[in-house]
Amino acid sequence: MIPFFSLTDILLLVPALLLGLYAQSRVKSTFEKMSKVRASSGYSGADVARRMLQQNGIHDVEVEEVEGRLSDHYDPIKKKLRLSGKVYHSNSLAALGVAAHETGHAIQHQVGYRALMLRQAIFPIARFGSSLLMPLLIGGIFFSIPVLVDIGIILYAGSVLFTLITLPVEFNASKRALAQLNSGGYLVGNEVRGAKKVLDAAALTYVAAAAVAVLNLIRLLLLREE
Numbered sequence: 001m002i003p004f005f006s007l008t009d010i011l012l013l014v015p016a017l018l019l020g021l022y023a024q025s026r027v028k029s030t031f032e033k034m035s036k037v038r039a040s041s042g043y044s045g046a047d048v049a050r051r052m053l054q055q056n057g058i059h060d061v062e063v064e065e066v067e068g069r070l071s072d073h074y075d076p077i078k079k080k081l082r083l084s085g086k087v088y089h090s091n092s093l094a095a096l097g098v099a100a101h102e103t104g105h106a107i108q109h110q111v112g113y114r115a116l117m118l119r120q121a122i123f124p125i126a127r128f129g130s131s132l133l134m135p136l137l138i139g140g141i142f143f144s145i146p147v148l149v150d151i152g153i154i155l156y157a158g159s160v161l162f163t164l165i166t167l168p169v170e171f172n173a174s175k176r177a178l179a180q181l182n183s184g185g186y187l188v189g190n191e192v193r194g195a196k197k198v199l200d201a202a203a204l205t206y207v208a209a210a211a212v213a214v215l216n217l218i219r220l221l222l223l224r225e226e
Contacts, residue, residue: 012215020208023201030201031070034094034194035086041186045087045099048186052103053081055184061106065089072098074105076120081106093187097195100181101202104173115168126162129155153220163206163213170206174199 043051049063066072066082074081081102087095108116136152139145178196181187187195 012219013212016208016211016215020205020212023204023208026201027070027198027205030198031094031098034097034198035090035092037093037191037194039091039093039096039187039191041188042091043096043186044089044091045083045095046089047091048096048181049081049083049099049103051186052100052180052184053106055180056107056110058106058110063088070098072102074102074109076105076109076116079106093191093194094198096181096186097177097198098202100177100186100195101173101199104176104180105169107176108169108173113169113172115165115172119162119165119169122158122162122165125155126159129157130159133159149224153217153224156220157217160213160217163210166206167210170203174203 046063046065053059053061053063061074061079061081063081063083065085065088068084069086071084072082072087083099083102087098089095105116133152133156136148136155140148140150140152174196177199178192181195182192
């Protein structure tokens with residue numbers, strides 16, 4: 001039988017979870033700090049997103065405002081670039097960095113960036129596997145059916161793969177964002193460094209999520225052998 005909590009959990013997962021908490025705290029503090037620094041260009045996050053889309057020949061993506069804090073994202077299916085209010089209307093270094101990053105995803109979609117295409121392809125599998133993990137584990141343990149546990153672990157592995165593929169997708173989007181913020185004159189001098197701090201902090205959250213996912217998979221595999 002697979003125990004749900006053990007010394008293995010502490011040794012494997014606690015460090016990764018602490019990294020996740022640190023990453024979230026760093027994102028919040030860095031975003032708030034850079035939100036107080038205005039870009040000399042005067043462009044808002046929405047301005048930057050629309051201009052970058054046009055400059056890259058993307059005319060079928062709509063930029064719109066959404067509710068929520070740091071709820072910014074690009075929807076490749078509906079082709080909508082959604083920015084939270086603090087990003088959409090603000091001309092801060094934080095806002096421009098986030099807006100450019102999400103636009104970077106739209107550019108990836110436009111040019112067929114392979115990692116993004118692969119992530120989109122396995123997303124349904126990852127979502128399916130993540131949602132079924134606990135039911136399969138509990139069912140396999142309760143009814144003493146090891147094959148259910150094995151299926152759950154295999155499906156969860158798909159979710160882990162999705163998390164790992166997310167890393168190059170996010171790093172590349174930030175790289176594109178910083179390059180275009182600089183070359184397009186949206187940010188100048190040390191302003192680019194300020195935007196980079198925000199994007200680096202956000203990237204750490206994805207690293208933490210990947211670490212948790214991988215270590216949890218290792219934990220499941222080790223416990224399966226007990």
